[in-house]
Amino acid sequence: MRKARIAVLVSGGGTNLQALMDSERAGVISAGEIKLVISDNRDAYAIQRAKNYNIETEVLLRKDFPSREDHEKALVGTLKDYDIDLIVLAGFMSILSPYFIDSFRDRIINIHPSLIPSFCGKGFYGLKVHEAALSYGVKVTGATVHYVNEIPDGGKIIIQKAVEVKDGDTPEILQRRVMEEAEWKILPKACQMVCQKILEEEANAE
Helix, strand or coil: CCCEEEEEEECCCCHHHHHHHHHHHHCCCCCEEEEEEEECCCCCHHHHHHHHCCCEEEECCHHHCCCHHHHHHHHHHHHHHCCCCEEEECCCCCCCCHHHHHHCCCCEEEEECCCCCCCCCCCCCCHHHHHHHHHHCCCEEEEEEEECCCCCCCCCEEEEEEEECCCCCCHHHHHHHHHHHHHHHHHHHHHHHHHHHHHHHHHHHC
16 A cells, blocks of 8 residues: 655754654554655764664755755755655754745645744744743643744644643753653654545545
């Protein structure tokens, strides 16, 4: 039976990639399979994680291309070479252009470490999100998986999960709790949902 072909775009440690690979092995993601991991950082530990699971890896560094446009064209070309159906941004630090998003409309999803529309958009990434949540004094935060469009963190929400903010939390402690209790759970679920949708649309088109 055909499965949707997934590419995961990474820049760093790859904890969300690990959650996806483990979920695929556990059967949580049954409608899709991770075929490719692309990094824009040669030293990203995520590449090693992918190799440990015998998943193909590609490194495309922005500095190796004369312009951002050329870099993105290479990214799109690589994804098409692998016949990728779904792109998952898992800690990918490059902002994607309308050209890239148009090339894979409704086929790109992202995980963001807050309950969108709170603490999201331009400039909100990594620890900055959790610092903002704590300084604002929210009692509940969480994570959101959403489709990617031209607005940073502005695409349609697929799934969200709330996480309690506790007294004494630091940004680092909160970041870890949001990963463990929300990100690593909802990203695989969202992947499965979107892969099923892709396969259903294909079946209906035949």
